[in-house]
Amino acid sequence: xxxxxxxxxxxxxxxxxxxxxxxxxxxxxxxxxxxxxxxxxxxxxxxxxxxxxxxxxxxxxxxxxxxxxxxxxxxxxxxxxxxxxxxxxxxxxxxxxxxxxxxxxxxxxxxxxxxxxxxxxxxxxxxxxxxxxxxxxxxxxxxxxxxxxxxxxxxxxxxxxxxxxxxxxxxxxxxxxxxxxxxxxxxxxxxxxxxxxxxxxxxxxxxxxxxxxxxxxxxxxxxxxxxxxxxxxxxxxxxxxxxxxxxxxxxxxxxxxxxxxxxxxxxxxxxxxxxxxxxxxxxxxxxxxxxxxxxxxxxxxxxxxxxxxxxxxxxxxxxxxxxx
Amino acid sequence: xxxxxxxxxxxxxxxxxxxxxxxxxxxxxxxxxxxxxxxxxxxxxxxxxxxxxxxxxxxxxxxxxxxxxxxxxxxxxxxxxxxxxxxxxxxxxxxxxxxxxxxxxxxxxxxxxxxxxxxxxxxxxxxxxxxxxxxxxxxxxxxxxxxxxxxxxxxxxxxxxxxxxxxxxxxxxxxxxxxxxxxxxxxxxxxxxxxxxxxxxxxxxxxxxxxxxxxxxxxxxxxxxxxxxxxxxxxxxxxxxxxxxxxxxxxxxxxxxxxxxxxxxxxxxxxxxxxxxxxxxxxxxxxxxxxxxxxxxxxxxxxxxxxxxxxxxxxxxxxxxxxxxxxxxxxxxxxxxxxxxxxxxxxxxxxxxxxxxxxxxxxxxxxxxxxxxxxxxxxxxxxxxxxxxxxxxxxxxxxxxxxxxxxxxxxxxxxxxxxxxxxxxxxxxxxxxxxxxxxxxxxxxxxxxxxxxxxxxxxxxxxxxxxxxxxxxxxxxxxxxxxxxxxxxxxxxxxxxxxxxxxxxxxxxxxxxxxxxxxxxxxxxxxxxxxxxxxxxxxxxxxxxxx
Numbered sequence: 020x021x022x023x024x025x026x027x028x029x030x031x032x033x034x035x036x037x038x039x040x041x042x043x044x045x046x047x048x049x050x051x052x053x054x055x056x057x058x059x060x061x062x063x064x065x066x067x068x069x070x071x072x073x074x075x076x077x078x079x080x081x082x083x084x085x086x087x088x089x090x091x092x093x094x095x096x097x098x099x100x101x102x103x104x105x106x107x108x109x110x111x112x113x114x115x116x117x118x119x120x121x122x123x124x125x126x127x128x129x130x131x132x133x134x135x136x137x138x139x140x141x142x143x144x145x146x147x148x149x150x151x152x153x154x155x156x157x158x159x160x161x162x163x164x165x166x167x168x169x170x171x172x173x174x175x176x177x178x179x180x181x182x183x184x185x186x187x188x189x190x191x192x193x194x195x196x197x198x199x200x201x202x203x204x205x206x207x208x209x210x211x212x213x214x215x216x217x218x219x220x221x222x223x224x225x226x227x228x229x230x231x232x233x234x235x236x237x238x239x240x241x242x243x244x245x246x247x248x249x250x251x252x253x254x255x256x257x258x259x260x261x262x263x264x265x266x267x268x269x270x271x272x273x274x275x276x277x278x279x280x281x282x283x284x285x286x287x288x289x290x291x292x293x294x295x296x297x298x299x300x301x302x303x304x305x306x307x308x309x310x311x312x313x314x315x316x317x318x319x320x321x322x323x324x325x326x327x328x329x330x331x332x333x334x335x336x337x338x339x340x341x342x343x
Numbered sequence: 344x345x346x347x348x349x350x351x352x353x354x355x356x357x358x359x360x361x362x363x364x365x366x367x368x369x370x371x372x373x374x375x376x377x378x379x380x381x382x383x384x385x386x387x388x389x390x391x392x393x394x395x396x397x398x399x400x401x402x403x404x405x406x407x408x409x410x411x412x413x414x415x416x417x418x419x420x421x422x423x424x425x426x427x428x429x430x431x432x433x434x435x436x437x438x439x440x441x442x443x444x445x446x447x448x449x450x451x452x453x454x455x456x457x458x459x460x461x462x463x464x465x466x467x468x469x470x471x472x473x474x475x476x477x478x479x480x481x482x483x484x485x486x487x488x489x490x491x492x493x494x495x496x497x498x499x500x501x502x503x504x505x506x507x508x509x510x511x512x513x514x515x516x517x518x519x520x521x522x523x524x525x526x527x528x529x530x531x532x533x534x535x536x537x538x539x540x541x542x543x544x545x546x547x548x549x550x551x552x553x554x555x556x557x558x559x560x561x562x563x564x565x566x567x568x569x570x571x572x573x574x575x576x577x578x579x580x581x582x583x584x585x586x587x588x589x590x591x592x593x594x595x596x597x598x599x600x601x602x603x604x605x606x607x608x609x610x611x612x613x614x615x616x617x618x619x620x621x622x623x624x625x626x627x628x629x630x631x632x633x634x635x636x637x638x639x640x641x642x643x644x645x646x647x648x649x650x651x652x653x654x655x656x657x658x659x660x661x662x663x664x665x666x667x668x669x670x671x672x673x674x675x676x677x678x679x680x681x682x683x684x685x686x687x688x689x690x691x692x693x694x695x696x697x698x699x700x701x702x703x704x705x706x707x708x709x710x711x712x713x714x715x716x717x718x719x720x721x722x723x724x725x726x727x728x729x730x731x732x733x734x735x736x737x738x739x740x741x742x743x744x745x746x747x748x749x750x751x752x753x754x755x756x757x758x759x760x761x762x763x764x765x766x767x768x769x770x771x772x773x774x775x776x777x778x779x780x781x782x783x784x785x786x787x788x789x790x791x792x793x794x795x796x797x798x799x800x801x802x803x804x805x806x807x808x809x810x811x812x813x814x815x816x817x818x819x820x821x822x823x824x825x826x827x828x829x830x831x832x833x834x835x836x837x838x839x840x841x842x843x844x845x846x847x848x849x850x851x852x853x854x855x856x857x858x859x860x861x862x863x864x865x866x867x868x869x870x871x872x873x874x875x876x877x878x879x880x881x882x883x884x885x886x887x888x889x890x
Contacts, residue, residue: 184443188432195430199444200415308688
């Protein structure tokens with residue numbers, strides 16, 4: 020295989036890791052019925068914090084832990100405001116986005132442009148020697164491997180464990196979950212905290228590996244992308260992973276076109292392509308057009324295909340559960 | 344099996360929903376709890392099932408006091424409840440719904456649970472496909488799933504809240520048979536909460552009547568219906584058969600209409616609706632009654648507005664892309680093809696289905712209002728011409744939760760002025776409150792009203808000069824008194840020559856109020872000319888396809 024292509028694919032796996040981690044975190048949050056809209060700001064703040072802590076203490080582990088704690092804290096603010104103060108999750112999330120972004124600028128001033136430590140490169144022995152696959156997947160650092168394992172773990176959790184089944188019920192019909200003995204509020208807190216921690220980890224992945232260092236607004240926009248990917252992925256772990264790789268792949272392609280100047284198109288148009296394609300896909304899936312094309316699928320596979328195309332949000336998303 | 348309740352009370356602020364209720368339920372018997380809307384039936388059952396806790400009082404099961412703090416506790420004590428709105432997970436499969444709530448294991452153990460589910464279904468005579476999505480099930484099947492699930496959790500006291508709302512006659516008789524077997528063979532206690540006297544008389548052995556939170560009566564069945572009604576409402580309610588008011592003048596002609604429905608496609612429907620006539624639509628849920636009414640009302644079929652919007656969208660996107668992109672670019676052509684497929688695709692689909700519909704109907708299938716074809720007109724256009732439709736989902740489709748009565752009056756105003764005349768809207772609301780005896784204030788939010796009052800508001804919002812009113816299950820969830828009131832309001836409308844078409848799962852209601860009955864059965868429709876000679880049993884047979 021073409022070595023340029025292989026290294027591009029390896030780059031995609033690497034660059035998509037933070038998006039992957041953040042969107043999987045948002046996935047479990049939303050599956051529990053809570054919208055954490057603060058992703059963009061949280062990732063920025065966590066990225067800054069991870070860099071600053073590592074810079075000052077020299078410990079990568081400390082940086083990562085602090086970033087995760089920050090993500091968790093912000094997420095807990097969203098759910099607490101919803102549960103205890105009956106505030107709208109979207110409004111709180113949006114305000115936190117802006118607040119966290121500004122906090123990252125404020126606290127990050129003296130770290131801007133400094134030389135930082137990188138998570139050590141750690142190829143996996145034996146596996147790294149597999150042609151192509153080895154280079155694409157197994158010659159990275161530990162956070163990138165984590166992003167890959169995370170997708171599989173979340174998929175196993177949601178679809179093959181009893182707790183995962185409860186999680187799906189939580190976001191669909193909290194009252195039904197409650198009569199089945201699930202502690203709705205407690206589990207929402209757990210999943211929102213875990214999801215927030217993953218969002219924080221995504222920030223750390225940026226500043227300690229993918230976009231090494233800290234600069235004001237360095238990850239700006241990626242939180243919104245992660246939120247979009249969750250919708251694009253129809254709230255399913257593997258489709259979300261595909262979405263993350265798809266977006267990052269298109270960006271790599273855009274960069275390549277820009278450098279080679281093959282298409283003779285303004286760069287803005289190429290940058291817009293992922294969004295247009297995302298919209299087109301969403302229209303395709305939700306308009307029922309995709310369903311009408313199911314006729315082409317052999318009947319035996321039709322339910323599976325139908326399931327694959329489903330893109331319904333959890334029914335109780337963004338609502339507050341109260342016993343009435 | 345013995346369930347005792349002692350002095351159960353529950354207050355919400357000033358309101359006493361339950362006031363010192365005491366009773367003893369014995370195993371092997373089927374009880375009914377009757378009462379008008381707001382009598383406290385649901386509250387009492389929610390207390391028993393642990394969804395709410397009582398302000399004071401005691402629950403004793405088999406001689407032991409039981410502390411019930413949550414539905415989960417209640418199930419551990421053997422009390423299970425089938426809620427009126429199924430508390431299940433629609434986008435999950437039957438099997439997943441069955442597994443959730445069982446004693447905890449880390450993994451799903453699908454195979455084990457599937458075998459268990461199928462075995463239990465077989466005993467009860469239910470046929471449920473474990474891999475079907477719950478949202479694709481009928482309400483009756485969702486109930487069956489809940490019953491199997493509750494029984495598998497060891498429930499010995501089964502409470503059912505309005506279980507016959509929205510299920511077919513066949514499913515109802517199957518449900519009743521199952522309940523009788525459970526009580527008789529397994530010595531279970533079955534408690535039915537209902538406002539339908541016919542159901543109670545068919546199934547139950549004892550009846551408790553609640554009024555304003557108090558237990559006001561206990562009778563063994565069979566018992567005179569009038570006595571039960573008097574206990575429920577504290578007064579006698581006379582039901583009189585309405586006098587027909589129709590003339591020979593047809594206002595709506597339907598010729599060879601085909602309507603696709605969830606279960607079947609209705610073929611070649613012919614119907615002539617006369618002035619002042621009431622036509623009841625009978626049939627299994629999903630046989631096309633609702634689709635038929637929506638088609639007549641101009642909902643759910645392609646209208647000119649839809650086609651026009653699609654064309655404008657297409658032209659607009661075409662123009663925008665033409666501006667942005669260089670004519671010679673390959674990407675441009677790809678994008679244009681994508682737009683073509685996306686916009687034209689659904690458009691062609693509706694056009695194709697319309698043409699196919701026309702072709703199936705010998706070219707002359709049509710709906711004629713006052714001698715003119717309604718063509719591709721939409722709901723608003725038809726409302727101007729005198730056709731109105733009220734959906735069964737009052738708060739989902741008819742009214743807007745969160746808005747006040749005055750807001751609704753302002754919304755329904757058809758004047759073309761750009762501003763809202765609030766004073767006029769308020770006056771109209773005051774007038775409607777007296778005319779329709781609505782229990783509510785002009786500025787109360789609509790969802791705080793009871794179902795019966797919501798329906799009265801819906802009726803008050805309809806324009807006065809209508810030719811035809813289409814109603815989907817007009818008395819859904821209403822008690823006898825409210826239902827009677829709604830019907831008297833509706834029947835009054837006939838005096839101006841307005842015709843009424845309504846669907847209902849309640850066959851008695853259809854027989855009582857209809858001048859003619861249209862029976863929907865497996866895509867075929869039969870018109871019954873003289874419903875006075877009809878019995879529910881015979882009508883049930885017609886629905887089932889026996890002629």
